[in-house]
Amino acid sequence: MQSEEAKYIKKRVKSGTIDVHPTEKALIVNYELEALILEENGKPMIGDKKECQKTIRLKSLGPDTNCQLLANEVVAKCNLIHPSKLAEVEHLIYYLQSRKSNAFSKVSPEENVTPSAGDLMLGSGITNGEKASFTNIEEYVELLYDEMSDKIKGSTLILQLAKDPNNLEELSRSETVLSALSRVLREDWKKNVDLSSNIIHVFYCFSVYHQFHPIILQYKIGSICIEIIDHELRRYFDWKNKLDNLSKMPPPPSRLPVRRSASITRQSPKSQIPVGISYSSPGNRRHSEALSTSMSAPPRRPLSVMTTSLVEGEDERIVQSRLKFQVLTSKQDQLLRVGFNLLMNIGENTKVEDKVRKRNIVEYLVTCVDRQNKDLLNVVLLYLRKLSIYHVNKEQMANLNLIEKLPRILMIEDSNLQSSTLKLLFNLSFDTKLREKIIKIGFLPKLVSLLEEGKHQKIILQLLYHLSIEDRVKAMFAYTNCMTLLMNMLLIEQDEMSDKEKDNVLVALCINLALNSRNSELLLKNRQLQFLMDLAFTQKNVLLLKVIRNMSFHSNIKHYFGDYIDNIAEHLQKERDEVIKLECLGILGNLVMPDLDYFKLLKDHNLDHFILKWLQNRSIQDDFILEVINFIGTAATDPICAEHFCKNTTVDQLINLLKEMQEDDEIVLQILYVFYQICRHTNCQFYLIKETDAPAYMIDLLNDDNTRIRKVCDLTLNIIRDCDKSWAEKIQVQKFTHHNQQWLEMVESKTSVPGSVSRTSPHEADPLKNLLRNSMLFPSDPFLNSGDEIEIISNNLLSDDNVSRPMSRLDVEEDNDEIDLELMKMKYSRDANSNETEGRNALRNLVITDENSGDSFIHIDNFNGSKANNGES
Numbered sequence: 001m002q003s004e005e006a007k008y009i010k011k012r013v014k015s016g017t018i019d020v021h022p023t024e025k026a027l028i029v030n031y032e033l034e035a036l037i038l039e040e041n042g043k044p045m046i047g048d049k050k051e052c053q054k055t056i057r058l059k060s061l062g063p064d065t066n067c068q069l070l071a072n073e074v075v076a077k078c079n080l081i082h083p084s085k086l087a088e089v090e091h092l093i094y095y096l097q098s099r100k101s102n103a104f105s106k107v108s109p110e111e112n113v114t115p116s117a118g119d120l121m122l123g124s125g126i127t128n129g130e131k132a133s134f135t136n137i138e139e140y141v142e143l144l145y146d147e148m149s150d151k152i153k154g155s156t157l158i159l160q161l162a163k164d165p166n167n168l169e170e171l172s173r174s175e176t177v178l179s180a181l182s183r184v185l186r187e188d189w190k191k192n193v194d195l196s197s198n199i200i201h202v203f204y205c206f207s208v209y210h211q212f213h214p215i216i217l218q219y220k221i222g223s224i225c226i227e228i229i230d231h232e233l234r235r236y237f238d239w240k241n242k243l244d245n246l247s248k249m250p251p252p253p254s255r256l257p258v259r260r261s262a263s264i265t266r267q268s269p270k271s272q273i274p275v276g277i278s279y280s281s282p283g284n285r286r287h288s289e290a291l292s293t294s295m296s297a298p299p300r301r302p303l304s305v306m307t308t309s310l311v312e313g314e315d316e317r318i319v320q321s322r323l324k325f326q327v328l329t330s331k332q333d334q335l336l337r338v339g340f341n342l343l344m345n346i347g348e349n350t351k352v353e354d355k356v357r358k359r360n361i362v363e364y365l366v367t368c369v370d371r372q373n374k375d376l377l378n379v380v381l382l383y384l385r386k387l388s389i390y391h392v393n394k395e396q397m398a399n400l401n402l403i404e405k406l407p408r409i410l411m412i413e414d415s416n417l418q419s420s421t422l423k424l425l426f427n428l429s430f431d432t433k434l435r436e437k438i439i440k441i442g443f444l445p446k447l448v449s450l451l452e453e454g455k456h457q458k459i460i461l462q463l464l465y466h467l468s469i470e471d472r473v474k475a476m477f478a479y480t481n482c483m484t485l486l487m488n489m490l491l492i493e494q495d496e497m498s499d500k501e502k503d504n505v506l507v508a509l510c511i512n513l514a515l516n517s518r519n520s521e522l523l524l525k526n527r528q529l530q531f532l533m534d535l536a537f538t539q540k541n542v543l544l545l546k547v548i549r550n551m552s553f554h555s556n557i558k559h560y561f562g563d564y565i566d567n568i569a570e571h572l573q574k575e576r577d578e579v580i581k582l583e584c585l586g587i588l589g590n591l592v593m594p595d596l597d598y599f600k601l602l603k604d605h606n607l608d609h610f611i612l613k614w615l616q617n618r619s620i621q622d623d624f625i626l627e628v629i630n631f632i633g634t635a636a637t638d639p640i641c642a643e644h645f646c647k648n649t650t651v652d653q654l655i656n657l658l659k660e661m662q663e664d665d666e667i668v669l670q671i672l673y674v675f676y677q678i679c680r681h682t683n684c685q686f687y688l689i690k691e692t693d694a695p696a697y698m699i700d701l702l703n704d705d706n707t708r709i710r711k712v713c714d715l716t717l718n719i720i721r722d723c724d725k726s727w728a729e730k731i732q733v734q735k736f737t738h739h740n741q742q743w744l745e746m747v748e749s750k751t752s753v754p755g756s757v758s759r760t761s762p763h764e765a766d767p768l769k770n771l772l773r774n775s776m777l778f779p780s781d782p783f784l785n786s787g788d789e790i791e792i793i794s795n796n797l798l799s800d801d802n803v804s805r806p807m808s809r810l811d812v813e814e815d816n817d818e819i820d821l822e823l824m825k826m827k828y829s830r831d832a833n834s835n836e837t838e839g840r841n842a843l844r845n846l847v848i849t850d851e852n853s854g855d856s857f858i859h860i861d862n863f864n865g866s867k868a869n870n871g872e873s
Contacts, residue, residue: 011035011396015080018088023375025096026057027089029080054080058096065343067094132160134167137177144180148192151184155198162205166370172212182219189228193328196228197335204338207345222346225339226359230839232332233367243325248319333373340365340376344383353387362393368401381409381420388427394434403428410446415455422450422459429466439473448480458502468512478511483522486510490544491531507543514550520557523547529560537571545583552590561591569605584622589630598635599644608648613655622664629654629670636677639684646678646687655692665706672698679719689724699734 016030018197031054036047056078064844071090075081081089118696132140143154161167171177184200202222208211216222238816244591324533330523347353365387368380384402387393397403409421428434438444444467451460466481467473477483487508513519529548536544551557563567572584589621614620614628632650635641645651654671661667675694688694698713698720721728750751 004867005564013080015082018085018092020092020099021055021098024057025053025061027058027092027096027474028053029054029056029078031080054078055297056474058093061093061097063097065093065097067097068637099424106700115125127768130157132157134161134170137161137174141177142181142598144184148188148195150194152195155181155202159198159202159205162202165205165209167864168206168209172206172215178215178219182221182224185221189224190231191332193335193780197331197338200225200228200335201338202344204342204345207342210348213346213349216342216346217352222343222352222356223359225342226356226361226364229336229339229364230360231366232335236332237324239328240782243321246321261443325830330373333371333376336368336371337376337379340368340383344379344386349388357387357390357393359582362387362396363400366397366402369402369405369409374412374417377409378416378420381417381424385420385424385427388424394428394431397428398431398434398437403434403441407441407443407446410443410450418450419456419459422447422463424454426459426463426466435467435470439467439470439476444473444476445480448482452481452485458499458505461502461505465505465509465512468509471515474513474516474519478516478518478522483513483519484525486513487523487525487528491528491535502542507541507547509541510547511550514547515553517556520551520554524551524557524560527560529564533564533567537567540577540580542579542583545580545587549583549586549590552587556659558591558593561587562593562596565591565596565601566604569601569607573605573607578620578624582627585624585627585631589627589634592634592637596638598638599640602635602644604639605711608644608650611650612648612653615650615657618660622661622667625661626667626670629657629667629674632797633670633674633677636674639734641682642678642681642684645674646684648754651675651678651688651692651694655694655697658697665709669700669706669709669712670714672701676712676716676719679716685719685723689720689727695720695727699731 012034014032014034016032019028019030020026031052032049033052034049045467058070058074067090071086071093073087074089074093075083139158143150146154158171158181162171181199181202185196189196189199200221203216203219207216341390343356347356362384362786365380367386368376369384371377371380384397388397405423406421406425409417413419425438429438445463447464447773451457451464486506486509490510509522515525529551532544532548535541536548552561559609568584568587572581572588573582575584610627611632614624632645632654636645648786651674655673658668658671675688675698678688690748695717698717701713702717704710704713717727717731721731830839
């Protein structure tokens with residue numbers, strides 16, 4: 001373009017939206033500026049557009065301001081606002097007038113006092129509305145070398161430039177500007193809070209972008225920030241202590257002359273004002289004005305001062321001190337907010353973050369949780385959440401009682417603060433001790449109430465899932481409205497646009513809670529099992545099937561499943577997904593119901609064929625085999641089914657499986673339980689004893705390290721001993737050997753010593769065997785012959801008491817399927833009575849030898865219970 005061709009420059013301004021400033025009492029007008037260069041004939045040669053903003057600060061806006069008049073004044077003076085937007089401007093001004101600095105549900109009296117100057121912004125009132133320009137950057141730097149007011153002005157103008165991201169590249173190349181800023185901050189940060197805030201804010205603008213982090217590290221701004229934060233926090237507590245001490249001091253005596261007739265105890269006129277009057281509403285303000293006029297009171301003081309003095313009855317100097325404290329705290333909050341933001345940004349480098357951590361940043365952050373500024377609280381919570389992923393920081397937060405301070409923040413009606421608090425709690429809830437503290441403080445009802453309101457559902461569900469890991473906490477959910485909410489959320493139709501991750505967390509929470517019988521009962525309160533099953537099988541949702549499976553584990557829930565057993569068995573037969581089959585098998589295995597015809601169930605759905613097929617298939621997973629054996633044990637409670645399993649080689653397959661998988665305690669335990677159920681039926685005992693090797697394997701397993709396996713073996717062998725006398729002696733000897741193994745080893749080592757003389761008769765081939773046959777010396781294992789019903793807990797390592805998962809269904813067998821052991825108990829008592837005489841006779845033959853003297857004694861026992869030595873032999 002030739003310069004002589006450009007004849008005219010034309011500007012076009014297009015007004016846009018009007019917003020309120022997030023922190024100031026100001027309006028922001030958005031507009032579009034278009035510049036055109038025209039030719040001589042008026043045609044545009046070149047043009048450009050730019051989005052601009054204009055800030056209109058409403059310095060005169062106060063509690064008593066007439067919003068309509070102020071809106072007319074704004075529209076008249078600002079040509080960027082069309083008169084048609086007058087109503088919108090008036091509405092925004094009214095919003096600014098009624099906006100509070102905080103929204104806590106509970107505020108202290110000192111929080112009701114707000115400084116008349118409003119929220120102070122960085123560098124407020126210093127530049128007198130001067131617009132910063134990059135061409136005058138050298139003048140701004142020179143201001144940093146003058147008086148304090150000039151330093152604040154220069155730093156404010158440089159901050160205006162730094163807030164524009166387009167200027168950061170150029171500022172980063174100016175070493176003069178950066179050196180001057182860092183030097184002034186290092187030397188004068190204690191002298192003025194506004195100056196410190198402005199300079200730190202400049203470097204914060206650099207910290208937003210990763211490529212400028214070396215500049216911040218070069219000038220050691222992070223280290224200076226930590227020093228400033230530490231100093232400001234100490235100053236805050238000093239101010240607060242002085243203010244508290246001042247409030248406790250008695251007011252000074254009045255120096256005004258008092259008439260002699262006046263009573264000293266006469267109440268001041270303020271006592272005539274009703275306590276319930278609130279000065280926030282226009283009507284009450286008019287009432288207070290009329291009251292003050294009628295009393296001929298002196299000129300009105302500011303509203304905030306008058307309200308505090310009247311309501312609290314404080315001296316005017318205390319009120320002024322409170323106002324000053326509020327102003328200083330407001331400035332300090334902004335300084336802390338910018339400083340924490342800068343440190344959090346440069347903490348992307350783990351080495352830098354570790355250095356900051358060593359400077360006690362966690363303690364500073366936890367201390368600031370007690371502050372009232374919501375912007376500062378947001379930054380503090382975000383920073384704590386970032387640091388909480390490291391164990392050392394999490395421990396320090398726990399020691400500083402961070403969790404005890406968070407309930408106050410959750411009470412604030414602010415969505416961002418609540419979200420940040422919940423995410424921080426979620427990070428902390430990975431620790432077992434902190435989860436315990438979260439429950440102890442009482443977060444559970446508050447979380448459920450937030451869930452009921454529909455706020456932050458995803459993060460609350462994740463947090464509740466962590467809390468539900470503990471079995472003790474599962475029972476607490478029954479005392480809230482959580483179960484009804486979860487069921488309603490489960491039954492809502494899920495479309496393709498729903499949050500799948502949130503849905504999975506929801507179902508996972510229900511899986512944990514369904515392990516508690518009361519919770520399961522509440523989930524099915526309105527008989528919603530049918531809808532839940534239809535949803536699970538329609539969507540082929542394995543997690544929903546796990547919820548149903550956990551519900552089927554409880555005796556108070558099982559009667560709900562009577563109408564759906566055929567449906568579950570049908571899906572077990574036709575489904576191709578192995579995981580769905582596994583869950584269906586688990587449900588059927590849990591349903592121990594006396595009225596259920598298991599044999600008809602097997603025949604109607606051809607399940608006996610599938611059972612043999614699954615037992616013979618060694619390629620399927622162990623979990624699936626375990627559920628098959630679990631279902632066989634449940635079906636074997638029916639005598640017809642037990643006999644059927646003996647005839648169709650199911651028992652033989654279980655014995656083969658026992659040989660192959662003897663290292664898996666869980667599978668071994670379930671197979672032994674099947675043998676126990678079969679032995680309980682008279683028509684099946686002969687087959688198990690005579691046709692299989694099951695008794696021999698159970699005798700070997702009496703020496704197993706697992707106590708539960710030993711218990712099932714002992715109870716099953718007791719039944720076999722009473723049915724078959726040929727096994728009775730072997731079982732009795734094996735029990736004695738197992739219980740007295742240490743004593744037998746000592747006896748064997750004694751008899752193997754050279755030169756020892758055997759005192760047994762020559763015709764007695766096995767004296768120990770004869771002694772065992774007649775004596776009552778061997779007491780049984782505390783887990784053996786206990787006479788209790790079977791209580792078998794799963795041997796899987798995942799089923800530790802500290803881990804929440806369904807126990808083996810044998811754990812609740814004594815509650816659901818009462819095992820008839822009374823007959824066995826009667827037999828044991830008869831055996832004990834019949835063997836008492838034989839045992840005493842055996843004791844008469846017992847010879848005791850003194851090793852030191854070589855003397856021998858014969859033990860004699862009277863039937864009256866007296867014992868004596870019969871002399872030496």
